[in-house]
Amino acid sequence: MKFTFGLLFIGLAYSLMIPAAMLTAQGRVSFWWLVGLYFLEVCGEMCLSPVGLSTVTKLAPAKLVGLMMGAWFLATSLGNKLAGYLSGFFVASDAWRLTKLYGGIAAGLLVATVILALLTPTIKKLMGRVT
Numbered sequence: 241m242k243f244t245f246g247l248l249f250i251g252l253a254y255s256l257m258i259p260a261a262m263l264t265a266q267g268r269v270s271f272w273w274l275v276g277l278y279f280l281e282v283c284g285e286m287c288l289s290p291v292g293l294s295t296v297t298k299l300a301p302a303k304l305v306g307l308m309m310g311a312w313f314l315a316t317s318l319g320n321k322l323a324g325y326l327s328g329f330f331v332a333s334d335a336w337r338l339t340k341l342y343g344g345i346a347a348g349l350l351v352a353t354v355i356l357a358l359l360t361p362t363i364k365k366l367m368g369r370v371t
Contacts, residue, residue: 241357241360242287242288242291243287243288243291243292243356244353244356244357244360245284245287246284246285246286246287246288246291247284247288247349247350247352247353247356248284248350248353249280249281249283249284249287250280250281250284250285250288250349251346251349251350251352251353252280252346253276253277253278253279253280253281253284254277254342254345254346254349255342255346255350256273256276256277256280257273257277257342257346258339258342258343258346260273260342261335261338261339261341261342262335262339263335264332264335264338265335292312293309293312295370296308296309296311296312297309298370299367299370326341326345329341
């Protein structure tokens with residue numbers, strides 16, 4: 241469930257940027273939007289990263305823990321690559337394009353949150369006694 245909360249916080253962070261993107265057309269954007277974004281993202285990251293690292297070490301066979309940790313960090317690097325790709329669509333002077341960009345990211349994260357929430361009982365069963 242902590243993974244689900246992590247995705248939810250990050251989805252909410254990008255949802256917060258949608259009205260901020262709309263305000264760029266009027267030039268009335270405050271730095272407080274970024275403070276809110278980073279606060280929610282840090283809350284989400286605190287739900288994702290430590291729990292993910294702990295889960296990998298608990299579930300991986302002893303001989304494969306190092307390889308599985310590498311796979312965890314490879315997934316992180318692929319996420320960073322995707323973020324770099326999406327940043328290519330950032331156009332500060334086009335409020336509508338910014339709104340679509342942040343809205344798309346938020347929608348993707350919130351859909352992933354719902355899917356993960358629905359899969360959580362099944363994942364718990366598959367994990368067995370590992371907590």
